[in-house]
Amino acid sequence: MALGANLGDAALSVRQALLAIAALPHTHIQQASPLLSSAPVDADGPVYVNAVAHIQTGLNAVELLQALQHLENAAGRTRQYHHAPRTLDLDVLFYGDAEMQSAYLMLPHPRWQERAFVLLPLQVVCPDKVTEQMLQAVADQPVSWLYS
Secondary structure (H helix, E strand, O other), rough: OEEEOOOOHHHHHHHHHHHHHHOOOEEEEEEEEOOOEEEOOOOOOOOEEEEEEEEEEOOOOOHHHHHHHHHHHHOOOOOOEEEEEEEOOOOOOOOOOOEEEOOOOOOOOOOOOOOOHHHHHHHHHHHOOOOOOHHOOOOOOOOEEEOO
């Protein structure tokens, strides 16, 4: 799953979201990437803080998405317009090998391969999902690892 924020203390929001995700029923974070910063892609607003987490959960994909949206709302997320700046953004990138195409949830996430802020941290937690060709395709998207 992907985590991001670009309003308020974005790094703190992402860290707190990781704790909240670990507290979801039947859910365990297997590994989380370090945080990184990235410029908004196809969006407005300040720089984002992003991470990727590999989780194991007993929730089905829709239940997981609903739980993540509840966490976003609790963090003050509003959806004023598409790609608006946000206090917290939580996306299900994959759910095992499941494929789903609905108005509510698309699996795998439709743009995961197009975003350096997803591919670089994903390479840390699930290196088998990321190829050198994918990384080369997003090499022009500047990102910086945050260490704190």
